[in-house]
Amino acid sequence: MLIPKLALRNILSAGLRTWLSVLALSFSFVAIIFLQGVYDGLNDQVERATVEAQYGGGQYWQKAYDPYDPLSLEDAHAPIPPQLQELTAGGGAAPILIRTATIYPQGRFRSILLKGIDPDQKVLSVPSTALRSLENVIPGLIGSRMAKSAGLKKGDVVTVQWRDVHGTFDARDVTIAEVFRTNVQDVDNDQIWIPLERLQAFTRMENQATIVVLKKDVLPVTDPPGWEFKDSGFLLRDLRSLVKMKSVQGSVMYLLLLFLAMLAIFDTQVLSIWRRRKEMGTLMALGMTRTQVIELFTMEGALHGVLAALVAAIYGIPLLAYAAGRGFDLPIATDNFGFAIGEKLFPAYSPALVAGTTLLVCIVTTIVSYLPTRKIADLKPADALRGRLS
Amino acid sequence: MENSVLIRTHDLDKIYSLGLTDLKALDRITLSVARGEFVGFVGPSGSGKTTLLNIIGSLDVPTSGSAEVLGRRIESLSHKESAGLRNRHIGFIFQTFNLLPVYTVYENVEFPLLLQGMESSRRKQLVGDALEWVGLADRADSRPAQLSGGQSQRVAIARAIVKQPEIVLADEPTANLDAANSHHIMKTMAQLNEDLKTTFIFATHDEKVIGYLKRKITLVDGKIAKDETVEKTTAG
Structure with missing residues (x-):
């Protein structure tokens, strides 16, 4: 315990x-955790x-169904x-019939998916109850992206x-009963939701x-x-790989922050060893072995990591808790990310x-602290006392 | 008499390589130092005093020849063994004091005992005794930066003697001190030599130190030019 104490x-x-x-x-600690938290939150x-x-909670697909075709x-x-x-x-499932269709908004031609869903379903968060409101017309529900x-x-x-x-071929007029906002583009882009029974009847x-x-x-x-x-694992497969790809991009920032922090530690250590070479000679003259001196200097560097974790906890925990509780607004551009x-x-x-x-930063800090101290292994006590580094 | 010899060197050479040329710092040094001596290596700068002191203190190794300290051959000690020798048997006093700046006076003096793994109460007693010896018991909590040069050197002496070593090596101990402090320091060390029978070896060219020596070994260009016993000190 002598070395850690010293x-x-x-x-x-x-x-x-x-x-x-x-x-x-x-700062690096908090920034790294913050960034990772953002990606985990995302x-x-x-x-x-x-x-x-x-x-x-998963989907049954009719055997011929292929969402990519x-x-x-x-x-x-x-x-x-x-x-x-x-x-x-029993309310445990919601059937959806999916057909290709064409719409003619303002005289233009456009291919879409026509989806039939039970207006009373409570399985998906799509606001299908809007499809109950119109009696004498065919009600249609569209997302805000489709509307735009x-x-x-x-x-x-x-x-x-x-x-x-x-x-x-058959054609009808559909009255837009509601435009809903959703984060999920796959229930919004190029599609109109109508009551399931109506679509089943029309077709x-x-x-x-279909599903x-x-x-x-x-x-x-x-x-x-x-x-x-x-x-869910199968259905979320593509999404997870997409998010992972975005996370990898974010990891560049993570690594950059870690690199900068480690550079600071490395620099501090190199400077410390250079400045304290006479002290090392004194320590050896007093009876410390080279290994003990290396351990001491490595431990000093590593303790920076531990102290940094403690300091980061003091201001980081309230800061991160606030960010997690309040969230932050995203710019419109994030809609182009390709996921919700x-x-x-x-x-x-x-x-x-x-x-x-914390563990990662402490381990990397220890390694980075150790690297410059290896020079001490070649140090002769007499040279160190004269202020020389071999 | 033979049993009391603590240090013995034989044909000791130390050569430093300076790129294309070599510098012979010590040239066939043969000497012995007995227990309880108060001896000094004297001579001008570059005569090899510090080099010889470093080899005796196992801070350096000879290029050829042998150096035996307390029965151990310096040239064949491992790093760990030489560290052990320094920690338990040899005290060092440096020209620039070399106190550890972030430690208090007490902690500086305690340090060699910590390395020995000595238990706390014994450490406390020995550190207290050492500080009493050098008259700095009341400055135990001070930092080196708060001390005068004379006080700092006295702390260094306390640190050197606290482990009750057989040998204390002092390299130009008064070089950074004024005359009054120099005499004070030398008197303290002479007293310790008298009372504890600790062997003191100095490397110096300071006349104030030389005046206290009981034996004077003069080095010139790495060779022993003269080895004389001083009959009577001129201290004071």
């Missing part, structure tokens, strides 16, 4: 020099929003199996053309669906014939993140 005594006695290094390192938020609005939609419909009907009746790109607003009437199960696909979305936390049943269950981000981003700081970052 090291602590040395760095505490060094006064302002120590505290400046510690403060600089603590990850959580994106997944939560996507699950709530689109994926639920619009042509597959032609055949991607089948009667809802009894066990899924039972789940739907198609030039539609609440109350507008737009002609929608589709083909029924036999391939026969002569009574009691049929059946399970409510979150509802356990899936055995795959009915002609249907395949896709769990809210208007506010709430960073998420888990104990694992804080402990992991």
Whole structure:
């Protein structure tokens, strides 16, 4: 315990020099944790929003359905199996029928997806209850992005053309009952939601669906014939890799901060060893071995990391807690990220993140502190006393 | 008499390489120092005094020849063994005091005992005794920056003697002190030599120090030019 005691005594006695290094390192601590928290928060938020609005607790796909192939939609419909009907009746699932269609807003031609959903469903966060309000018209629900790109607003009437199960064209006017805001582009862009039963009737696909979305936390049943269950892991796969890619970009900043902090520690150590070479000679003359001197100087550097963690905790915890609780507004440009981000981003700081970052910074600080001290191993006590470094 | 010899060198050479040329700092030094001596290596700058002191203190090794200190061959000691020798048996006093600036007087004096792993109460007693010896018991909590040159050197003496070493090596101990402080320091060390029978070896060219020596070994160009016993000190 002698070396840690001496090291602590040395760095505490060094006064302002120590505290400046510690403060600089603590800034890096807080900034690294803050940045990681932002990405973790982003990850959580994106997944939560996507699950709530689109994926639920998993989806049953009609066997022909392939979300990446619009042509597959032609055949991607089948009667809802009894066990899924039972789940739907109990509020544990929401069937969705998806058809390709064409709209003609202001006389322009535009391909869209026409999605039928039960207005009373409570599985997804899409505000489908708006589809209950209009009696004598076909109500349509669109997202704000769709509204903007198609030039539609609440109350507008737009002609929608589709083909029924036999391939026969049909067209109706759909009245926009509501424009909703969502963070999930996949339930917004280029699509109109209408009541499920109406779409089933128009397309002569009574009691049929393309997908059946399970409510979150509802356990899936055995795959009915002609249907395949896709769990959250599968559905979120692409999203997670996209978020991961964005996180990797963010890691550049993380590494830069870590690098700068470590450069400061390295510099402090090199300077310290240069300035204190006579002290090293004295320590050796008093009976310290070279190994003990190396341990002492490495420990001093490493203790900067520990003190920085403590200082960072003092101002960092309230600061990060405030950021996590209040969140911060995101610029409109973040809508182009390709995934669901809210208007506010709430960073998420888990104990694992804080402990992991603290451990990482302390380990890296120790390594960086050790590197310059290796020079001491070649130091002759007599040279050190004369103020020379070999 | 033979048993009381603490230091013995034989044909000791020390050569420093200066790029293309070599500098012979010590040239075939053969000498012995007995327990309780108050001896000095004297001579002009560059005569090899400090080099010889460093080798005896196991801070450096000879290029050839042998140096035996307390029965140990300096040239064949490992780093750890030479550190152990310095820690337990040799005290050092430097020209520039070399006190550890962030420690108090007490902590500076205590340091060699900490390295020995000595228990706290014994440390406290020895540090207290050492500070009493040098008359600085009342400055135990001061930092080196708060001390005068004379006080700093007295702390260095306390640090050197606190572990009760067989040998104290002092390299130009009065070079940074005024005359009054120099005499005070030398009297303190002479008294310690008398009372504790500690062997003191000086490297100096200061007449004030030379006046206290009981044996004077004059070095010139790395060679022993004269080795004389002084019959009577002229202290004071």
